[in-house]
Amino acid sequence: MNTPHSGWLHIGGLSHAENSGHFLTPLQAWDILPHCLTLPNPQTVRHGDCTILAVVSRPTLKPIHTVLTRTQVVSLLKWYDRPHPTRAGRTIPGYDKAHALRTARMCVAVAAALGHPHSRLRQFEAACLLHDMGRAGLDPVLFGRIWSWAKEQNIPTRPREWRARYPETTYGRESQAFITRFAAALHKRGLELTPAVKDHIDMRLGFARRLKAHLRPVKAAIATIDIAWSPWMERIMLYYYYPEKFERAAAWTH
Structure with missing residues (x-):
């Protein structure tokens, strides 16, 4: 996901066809962020019936x-x-x-x-x-x-x-x-x-x-x-x- 903030956080949905390619809503991101900030890169985090791939750039946590x-x-x-x-x-x-x-x-x-x-x-x-x-x-x-x-x-x-x-x-x-x-x-x-x-x-x-x-x-x-x-x-x-x-x-x- 290339965004002005991609140096900080990159998130994408990985499971279920209906979720594939869809971005997280702010609320979903809020739910998984605490886990993202404590795990190594790259990482997968469960959110409901989705598996989320997240990459956090450590210099700007x-x-x-x-x-x-x-x-x-x-x-x-x-x-x-x-x-x-x-x-x-x-x-x-x-x-x-x-x-x-x-x-x-x-x-x-x-x-x-x-x-x-x-x-x-x-x-x-x-x-x-x-x-x-x-x-x-x-x-x-x-x-x-x-x-x-x-x-x-x-x-x-x-x-x-x-x-x-x-x-x-x-x-x-x-x-x-x-x-x-x-x-x-x-x-x-x-x-x-x-x-x-x-x-x-x-x-x-x-x-x-x-x-x-x-x-x-x-x-x-x-x-x-x-x-x-x-x-x-x-x-x-x-x-x-x-x-x-x-x-x-x-x-x-x-």
Whole structure:
């Protein structure tokens, strides 16, 4: 794929006749990029029913690609900083800001190479910058105490995986089901079901609910920095936890 960014990343689809010769969408590239950046060249990465061939040029593994201004980027990342729930005047700095910035730069570089229009790239970059807003207010120590233990116990940590293990769970009630099932085990680990603990459970199993709440003021505010809001932007933010949200999305998004 000869593009202005081909010195950084070359990706092509290799399996299934219907995928042969088709370029990845930005979302597919987002999904496999973390694997591409840690494997030797050339490399193959599985994505659904496709096998992806990727070649990464090592001298430029830290791409810097943005279509938004510095002011716009800073304004969006500030939304990760949240008021402390129990200490008046204190702010919880956004734990995911650096990760969100790296994700956005990688994904926009790929989206630009795929030929998406500039207006879409602006919205896509904003969505990537905000994609972890469902975790705004995260305390990394508390989050780690809950979810490192859950992974050690092979407990599902994403809503779709939870429902696959426990199909009796009502859609959207995965956090409550987790609490019901594991409250005693959490108590043994010294984790009482305080509002903070429940909130950090929601950061994974109730991500959509938290994201929706935190995006309400953002949707109105981003117009003041000249970025238009579209519903597909929220779907992109939900992709990691709720891939089913893309079943009726526009073809270019998945």
